[in-house]
Amino acid sequence: MMKIYEALKWASSFLREKGRDENAGEWLLMAQLGKTRAQMLASMQDELPALLLEQFQESVRKHGIEAVPIQHIIGSEEFYGRTFTVNGDCLIPRPETEELIYHAIEKKKKLFAADANLTLADIGTGSGIIAVTMACEQPELSVFAVDLSDKALEIAKTNAAAHDVQITFMQGNLLDPLMECGKKVDILLSNPPYIPESDREWMSEVVTDHEPSMALFAGEDGLDCYRELAAKMPEVLNRPGLVGFEVGAGQSESVAALLKASLPDADVDIVFDINGKDRMVFAEIKQ
Ligand code: GLN
Numbered sequence: 557m558m559k560i561y562e563a564l565k566w567a568s569s570f571l572r573e574k575g576r577d578e579n580a581g582e583w584l585l586m587a588q589l590g591k592t593r594a595q596m597l598a599s600m601q602d603e604l605p606a607l608l609l610e611q612f613q614e615s616v617r618k619h620g621i622e623a624v625p626i627q628h629i630i631g632s633e634e635f636y637g638r639t640f641t642v643n644g645d646c647l648i649p650r651p652e653t654e655e656l657i658y659h660a661i662e663k664k665k666k667l668f669a670a671d672a673n674l675t676l677a678d679i680g681t682g683s684g685i686i687a688v689t690m691a692c693e694q695p696e697l698s699v700f701a702v703d704l705s706d707k708a709l710e711i712a713k714t715n716a717a718a719h720d721v722q723i724t725f726m727q728g729n730l731l732d733p734l735m736e737c738g739k740k741v742d743i744l745l746s747n748p749p750y751i752p753e754s755d756r757e758w759m760s761e762v763v764t765d766h767e768p769s770m771a772l773f774a775g776e777d778g779l780d781c782y783r784e785l786a787a788k789m790p791e792v793l794n795r796p797g798l799v800g801f802e803v804g805a806g807q808s809e810s811v812a813a814l815l816k817a818s819l820p821d822a823d824v825d826i827v828f829d830i831n832g833k834d835r836m837v838f839a840e841i842k843q
Contacts, residue, residue: 558609560585561600567616574620576762584615587630623761636689640715645707646683647771653747653802655829656836657689660745660800664694667798667840668742677702677739677792679730679746679785682771684712684723686745691721699723700741702733705770730781731788742794747802748781749774778804779811786814793819799839808834815839 558566567581586596588611604612618624627633627648632641635649636657642648668674677700678687687701701716701723703709709725716723726733730748734741751772756764763772774780782801789799799819803811808826815824819839827836 557603557606559600560596560602560604563604563609563612564600567612570616571620576620576623580619580626581612581616583626584619584629585612588612588615619762623765625762625766628766633683635685636693638689638692638719640683640685640688641711641718642683643711644766645705645768646711647747647767649683649685652829652835653685655827656745656747656800656802657686657693659827659836659838660690660743660798661693663798663800663838663840664743667796667842672742674698674742675700675740675794676743676745677734677741679744680704680748680771680781681712681725682708682747684715686747687712687723688715688719688721690745691716691723692719695721697743700726700734700739702726702728702730704729705768708768708771730784731792734792735788740792740794742796743798743800744785744789744793745800746781746785748785750778750781750802750804750807752776752778777810778807779814782807782811782814786811786818789815789818793841795841796843797841801837803835803837805833805835808837811837 564581568578571578571580586593615629618629619626625648627642632639633649636654640649675698676690679702681687681701681703687699690697691699701712706727709727749772753773753776801811812824812826822839822841825838826834829835
């Protein structure tokens with residue numbers, strides 16, 4: 557038998573030894589007990605029943621030894637106040653993408669009339685976090701979501717159903733499915749793969765062994781998807797129109813230049829995240 561605090565102590569030293577984030581134990585146990593962090597802290601002196609302890613140790617070992625992401629063990633991740641199902645077929649939602657949502661909503665309010673009937677497309681939807689969150693937060697939007705991976709689209713559909721929103725899902729590469737059916741949209745959002753191939757070698761195996769490469773990497777400089785998106789964008793974007801991309805830190809100037817080249821009359825804006833990193837690029841066409 558072990559008390560909760562003893563189990564957590566064991567987990568953090570085990571994880572430290574394996575070079576993982578020591579706090580992962582807390583997240584795993586919270587999920588397993590169905591408790592908030594505050595509730596768990598308040599029950600630190602409680603004994604952990606033998607079966608729960610065994611399950612907990614098993615999941616800590618899975619993360620520590622096999623480098624399985626804790627979100628895959630738990631089966632979900634929180635994003636913008638909602639729970640999203642995730643697995644190895646899609647990227648795990650990251651907090652930076654919440655900032656893309658926040659700024660996209662602010663810019664949408666400024667650019668379009670409050671009663672406008674707008675369409676939005678999320679390109680490379682993965683787990684569907686951008687499409688589903690925008691549909692939940694701005695219910696008047698008609699939302700399209702595109703992904704190359706059929707398996708990712710399955711997860712995205714599960715998440716759309718769980719949050720009770722109607723989204724039109726399309727399988728294909730970047731803007732191609734929209735172009736093939738002549739669809740134009742008012743708002744285009746994307747968090748495409750943007751990591752340079754060469755970064756793979758120093759990345760954690762928690763990421764490289766368990767998240768899909770096609771969701772992470774995009775050519776030698778990581779800019780391949782932005783190049784293609786920018787080149788084809790004039791064909792799918794209405795006027796007025798809003799584009800919002802998440803980018804890797806340090807990529808914003810290059811991505812802004814790509815957007816300026818393909819949308820010469822757009823206002824292009826680099827936005828920094830709460831950590832002071834250049835993580836978003838927006839383009840607005842006023843009319
Ligand atoms: N749009 C999804 C997300 O933001 C997937 C992104 C990706 O696979 N690169 O998590």
